[in-house]
Amino acid sequence: VSRFEAITMAPPDPILGVSEAFKADNHELKLNLGVGAYRTEELQPYVLDVVKKADKLLLEKGENREYLPIEGLAAFNKVTAELLFGADNPVIKQQRVATVQGLSGTGSLRLAAALIERYFSGAKVLISSPTWGNHKNIFNDARVPWSEYRYYDPKTVGLDFEGMIADIKAAPEGSFILLHGCAHNPTGIDPTPEQWETIADVIQEKNHIPFFDIAYQGFASGSLDADASSVRMFVARGMEVIAAQSYSKNLGLYAERIGAINVVCSSSDAAARVKSQLKRIARPMYSNPPVHGARIVASIVGDATLFKEWNAEMEMMAGRIMNVRQKLFDSLSSKDKSGKDWSFVLKQIGMFSFTGLNKAQCDNMTNKWHVYMTKDGRISLAGLSLAKCEYLADAIIDSYH
Numbered sequence: 003v004s005r006f007e008a009i010t011m012a013p014p015d016p017i018l019g020v021s022e023a024f025k026a027d028n029h030e031l032k033l034n035l036g037v038g039a040y041r042t043e044e045l046q047p048y049v050l051d052v053v054k055k056a057d058k059l060l061l062e063k064g065e066n067r068e069y070l071p072i073e074g075l076a077a078f079n080k081v082t083a084e085l086l087f088g089a090d091n092p093v094i095k096q097q098r099v100a101t102v103q104g105l106s107g108t109g110s111l112r113l114a115a116a117l118i119e120r121y122f123s124g125a126k127v128l129i130s131s132p133t134w135g136n137h138k139n140i141f142n143d144a145r146v147p148w149s150e151y152r153y154y155d156p157k158t159v160g161l162d163f164e165g166m167i168a169d170i171k172a173a174p175e176g177s178f179i180l181l182h183g184c185a186h187n188p189t190g191i192d193p194t195p196e197q198w199e200t201i202a203d204v205i206q207e208k209n210h211i212p213f214f215d216i217a218y219q220g221f222a223s224g225s226l227d228a229d230a231s232s233v234r235m236f237v238a239r240g241m242e243v244i245a246a247q248s249y250s251k252n253l254g255l256y257a258e259r260i261g262a263i264n265v266v267c268s269s270s271d272a273a274a275r276v277k278s279q280l281k282r283i284a285r286p287m288y289s290n291p292p293v294h295g296a297r298i299v300a301s302i303v304g305d306a307t308l309f310k311e312w313n314a315e316m317e318m319m320a321g322r323i324m325n326v327r328q329k330l331f332d333s334l335s336s337k338d339k340s341g342k343d344w345s346f347v348l349k350q351i352g353m354f355s356f357t358g359l360n361k362a363q364c365d366n367m368t369n370k371w372h373v374y375m376t377k378d379g380r381i382s383l384a385g386l387s388l389a390k391c392e393y394l395a396d397a398i399i400d401s402y403h
């Protein structure tokens with residue numbers, strides 16, 4: 003008998019488990035809209051040309067494989083903060099940002115969660131309802147208490163702004179408010195610039211700390227600057243802000259695990275102390291982060307020509323998703339005779355569409371139509387092609403009615 007007998011089987015991950023089920027299906031029309039990863043019109047994974055170029059340059063340079071410092075590659079940490087806050091943001095010049103390279107978005111969020119657990123004992127994190135499935139895992143794992151604020155209104159298939167504001171107001175003073183910087187996952191619904199201002203007002207009034215998760219910078223609108231405007235507005239108000247970044251989507255570096263955690267502090271002294279503690283948290287978990295993705299990001303952002311090429315490719319990827327979104331809307335509107343208003347598909351932004359399909363309807367999508375998706379009704383448009391829109395529309399209409 004095994005010494006591990008008491009260990010029971012863990013449930014499959016609600017997002018990554020979808021890909022496993024997809025692989026096991028042999029139907030020719032099967033479609034994987036579960037994981038948020040960009041695919042070409044041929045539904046193949048895509049390596050950015052600019053990443054291939056950076057790879058080639060790095061190989062020619064023949065860089066060594068020495069350990070990075072605990073906080074990661076200095077050149078990466080510099081450019082990642084500049085990309086997020088803007089290169090001439092005073093908080094950078096004043097050295098008020100503690101930036102530590104993390105294991106992509108997830109690992110960066112996890113470092114911040116550990117910091118909260120250690121230094122803000124009892125403080126709560128408020129997360130949107132719904133949110134990316136892994137947020138709850140991350141805070142549970144770090145033993146940080148969390149609760150939800152209202153975000154999505156099924157009646158309008160839009161933002162429940164009043165509910166959101168009321169719940170942030172009602173949270174105990176000094177809570178952490180987790181916000182999606184742009185392209186909210188899973189709903190694809192972002193606050194307007196005016197709504198962002200009101201959110202910042204309430205957070206300031208209540209002495210809360212805004213905690214941004216920005217995993218889609220450049221992917222929502224096609225512009226890195228436009229997609230960072232929410233974060234920059236909070237920083238411009240003089241607020242202290244936490245922000246976790248990821249290069250999985252915008253540079254297609256999913257498996258390189260490259261991202262960063264930034265803590266904007268009110269003094270350079272506080273930033274230095276925060277950074278020292280983030281390093282202390284990282285050391286016993288993984289010692290130091292991987293180098294390759296960090297070098298790719300640093301060399302692309304640090305080179306004017308490559309940076310321009312990256313922006314063009316990001317626009318191309320964001321544009322393909324917008325085209326698919328339009329085609330899906332057209333297909334749904336022309337095929338569905340029930341009079342249902344499908345315009346929410348067009349209003350949502352980013353990689354996903356939140357269809358409003360309930361769990362039983364999602365099961366129908368998968369069991370009858372071989373369309374794989376998360377059970378919250380989210381579909382990744384990045385995994386859809388123009389050619390498959392009509393098929394998907396048939397599946398959605400059949401599942402709704």
Ligand code: PLP
Pocket residue numbers: 038105106107108109134182187215216217247248249250256261
């Ligand atoms: N945050 C959000 C909202 C996401 O959607 C994702 C990826 O799907 C991540 C963070 C982190 O992804 P990664 O760990 O690959 O950077």
